Amino acid sequence: MELQQLVPELEIRDLIVSLHKKEILHKINLTVYKGEMISLLGPSGCGKSTLLKTVAGLLEAQGGDVCIEGSSVLNMPTEKRGAVIVFQDLRLFPNLSVEGNIEFSLKLKGISRSQREQRVRELLEIVKLPGMQKRKINELSGGQMQRVALARALAAQPRLLLLDEPFSSLDEQLREQMRSFVQELHQRTQTTIVMVTHDREEALSMSDRIALMIDGQIVQVDVPEKIYRYPISKRVSDYFGGCSYLSGQVKNGIFYHPALQMPVSGYADGDWVARILPGMVHLCEDGNWKVAKVCYQGESSLVTLQREDSILTARVMEPPGVGKMCGVRVDAEELLLLKQEPCVHTK
Structure with a gap:
C-alpha cells in the first residue's frame, strides 16, 4: 500500500x-x-x-x-x-x-x-x-x-x-x-x-x-x-522487546563496548545504546561469552549469552549446551544506536 x-x-x-x-x-x-x-x-x-x-x-x-x-x-x-x-x-x-x-x-x-x-x-x-x-x-x-x-x-x-x-x-x-x-x-x-x-x-x-x-x-x-x-x-x-542492549560510546565511527567493537556510520561521538536483535547475533566456536540459557521454540532456539554484566540473545537452529563458551559476531550493518531519553511528562 x-x-x-x-x-x-x-x-x-x-x-x-x-x-x-x-x-x-x-x-x-x-x-x-x-x-x-x-x-x-x-x-x-x-x-x-x-x-x-x-x-x-x-x-x-x-x-x-x-x-x-x-x-x-x-x-x-x-x-x-x-x-x-x-x-x-x-x-x-x-x-x-x-x-x-x-x-x-x-x-x-x-x-x-x-x-x-x-x-x-x-x-x-x-x-x-x-x-x-x-x-x-x-x-x-x-x-x-x-x-x-x-x-x-x-x-x-x-x-x-x-x-x-x-x-x-x-x-x-x-x-x-x-x-x-x-x-x-x-x-x-x-x-x-x-x-x-x-x-x-x-x-x-x-x-x-x-x-x-x-x-x-x-x-x-x-x-x-x-x-x-x-x-x-x-x-x-x-515496548516491542525481544532485543538486547549494550551501552557504549561512539568515537570516530566506531562503537566501543568492553565486549564488542563495531563500525557505525551517521552517529556523532558520544554515549549511545546499541539495540541488537537476536537475528543479528551469530555464534562462533571460540570466545568468552557463556551460554546461560537455551529456550527451545520449535524450528529455532533462543540462546541467552552472558559476559560479565553484558547479555545478548541469539536465534539459532542448533544451540550449544548451557555452560559452553562461545564467540559472537554481530551484523554491524543492521546495528541501531539509540539515545537513552527521559520519561515523558504526563499530566
Whole structure:
C-alpha cells in the first residue's frame, strides 16, 4: 500500500481529551488513509480506547479536532459520523436473532423489509455465515458472534470501522482464525479500519501501519517492519522487546563496548545504546561469552549469552549446551544506536 497516493479518511488534529478532570490524550495527531488498516498499539491505560471512543463520538474532546473525509465531526451526533465501533464484549442484542442484530441499523434508516433481507443475506455471505439468519445469539460460538458483530457494523456501511480489542476474549486458536478472517474481510471490502490492540504480534501481522501510543501520546507511526526494526527511541524499542542492549560510546565511527567493537556510520561521538536483535547475533566456536540459557521454540532456539554484566540473545537452529563458551559476531550493518531519553511528562 503506497500511502502517499491515498486520500485521508480520518484526520485527528491536536486532540485533547480529559476524563474526570484528568488529561488522558495530549494533543494527538494522526492521519488514517482511505482503505487502510491501522492499529493503535500500546500498553493498558495509554489512551487507545479513549481515542477510539472520541472518534466514534462516545466521548467529548476538550481541544483539537476530528475530521472524517475532510469535515469536522466533533459537533456531529454519533450516528451521523459514518464511524461504527465494535467493542470487545460485542454488545449483541441477546433477544434478537442473527438477522435481527444485523438489520438493526437498516430498520432505523427505514429500509424496506425485502431490501433488509437481501442485505442480511449478502453480509452473512461476506462473514461466512450463510443461512444463519434465524439462529439465536446464545446458540453461536464465540467466533460466530464476532462475525455477527462485524456484519452488524458493516450493515451501516460505515466510512470507518473501529475495532476495540476485538479478539482479546478469544482463545489462541480462535484468535488466530479471527485475525485471518478480519484481514480477508478488509481486503474484500476495502473498509477503512482502526483497531485497538495491546498485542504486538497482532498489530505487526495485521496492520498496514501501526500507531504506537504511550502515556496518552502517539510516539511513532510507521509500517510494521520499520517500527519494529527502526524504533525512533528506546522506549519504543522497549515496548516491542525481544532485543538486547549494550551501552557504549561512539568515537570516530566506531562503537566501543568492553565486549564488542563495531563500525557505525551517521552517529556523532558520544554515549549511545546499541539495540541488537537476536537475528543479528551469530555464534562462533571460540570466545568468552557463556551460554546461560537455551529456550527451545520449535524450528529455532533462543540462546541467552552472558559476559560479565553484558547479555545478548541469539536465534539459532542448533544451540550449544548451557555452560559452553562461545564467540559472537554481530551484523554491524543492521546495528541501531539509540539515545537513552527521559520519561515523558504526563499530566
